[in-house]
Amino acid sequence: MIREHPESVVVVMGCYAQTAPGDVLGIEGVDLVLGTQDRMKMLEWLEQVTTERKPQNAVHEIWEAEEFEELPQLSEEHRTRALLKIQEGCNQFCTYCIIPYARGPLRSRLPENALAEARRLVEAGYPEIVLTGIHTGYYGQDLRGELGEEWNLAHLVRELVKIPGLCRLRLSSIEPMEYTPALIESIVSSDKVCPHLHVPLQSGSDRILTRMNRPYTLHEYRDLLERLRQRIPNLAVTTDIIAGFPGETEDDHAATLEFVKACGFSGINVFPYSKRKGTPAANFPDQVSRQLKAQRVKDLLLAARVSQEEYVRYFIGKPVEVLIEWIDSQGCALGYTPHYIQVKIPANEAGRPWTPRHFVTVVLEKGMVGRV
Known part of the structure; x- marks a missing residue:
């Protein structure tokens, strides 16, 4: 990755970075270690890394954290x-x-x-x-x-x-x-x-x-x-x-x-x-x-x-409400019931495709059950 993008800045975040920042910083090519907090300050740290041109360890004692870190909600249109x-x-x-x-x-x-x-x-x-x-x-x-x-x-x-x-x-x-x-x-x-x-x-x-x-x-x-x-x-x-x-x-x-x-x-x-x-x-x-x-x-x-x-x-042969999450290549809808039973619904016989984020009620058959 570094060879393909030599001008890039490599940032490592997460639990391993928090618990072993020195080990992570020692990995060749790592420019910034950030841990599990202060992620909203990433741009500030990136500027410092690019200005000083040397790896930075931005991790500090996690038990000093006192407030929930608000992070922006990312748009995930593919999720239901x-x-x-x-x-x-x-x-x-x-x-x-x-x-x-x-x-x-x-x-x-x-x-x-x-x-x-x-x-x-x-x-x-x-x-x-x-x-x-x-x-x-x-x-x-x-x-x-x-x-x-x-x-x-x-x-x-x-x-x-x-x-x-x-x-x-x-x-x-x-x-x-x-x-x-x-x-x-x-x-x-x-x-x-x-x-x-x-x-x-x-x-x-x-x-x-x-x-x-x-x-x-x-x-x-x-x-x-x-x-x-x-x-x-x-x-x-x-x-x-x-x-x-x-x-x-x-x-x-x-x-x-x-x-x-x-x-x-x-x-x-x-x-x-x-x-x-x-x-x-x-x-x-x-x-x-x-x-x-x-x-x-x-x-x-x-x-x-x-x-x-x-x-x-217990639910076989009974009507269940399914929230459609995605559609497979055959046009079958997959989704979950309130009880978190995964259900696969055959392609719509009426010719209209199923739509994610919509609810449909079906009678559950054994062959329709995925996982719980």
Whole structure:
């Protein structure tokens, strides 16, 4: 790339740049290391790099960050669902995770800014907004006492669903301990909030959860799912599992498989444990071999497929609402239901092409189901 564009300036940003700026700056051809903050100052730094003609390290201590960094919303006309970031940083320090070291402390976006961007997205034609963040459920904790009223995720959801023209509001990953009674009430009180919640589990062994520094037990997790399903019929629950965490025994793995099967997840993201330099777990002595991690991933993926099929079976033969996201080369429409079931709809028999960002109701057939 540098040979093809010798006059270009190479800028490296992101988590690796934040946690190892010296290593990144040592890479031949890198001109500027910026990390995960101060990105709005990029033009200033580019001017300095071009003027001084020497590489610059613009990274500073991430735990000095105190405010959510507002970045301009980029136009993405090919997207149907708009992502609305409301929070940055994490104070949890799970033993396997580099995010607190790379993204810094909890910082919530001011509610007036989040609501204003949501209105702009709706006006731009996005029928669905997905709330995102690092520790989304803790939104507002750092704003207490600053705004004259208490703001949390429950309050923000109540305000967002009032926006005229917004059809769907989807919540991204929210940790088990973050589902407060107020948040659950906000979810169930509006039909705009999608009946799909992502609740990370990570392991089905209490012993491993403790080693991960996850602040809940399996009993608490199971109790949460029961409370959510009592309030939200046919709720889709997706989750994350880490396979082969240091110290995970065959008994721990078997317990995770059994717990996963009992939870009735509609979708599961499975990841083999991967060392992150600088995290406690990277130095744990009882690392699991790559071969064993690969086998455990296969076991969990099989359980995930069975669980998804069992969940989707309820909807077969029933009408479902699909938000069309894109059209394939054969004219078939692909989109998602509120429960995050991917549906493939055959080409329109009437000859009219399907249109992205439009809703259509179809009777779901088994051959139409993609993934959850």
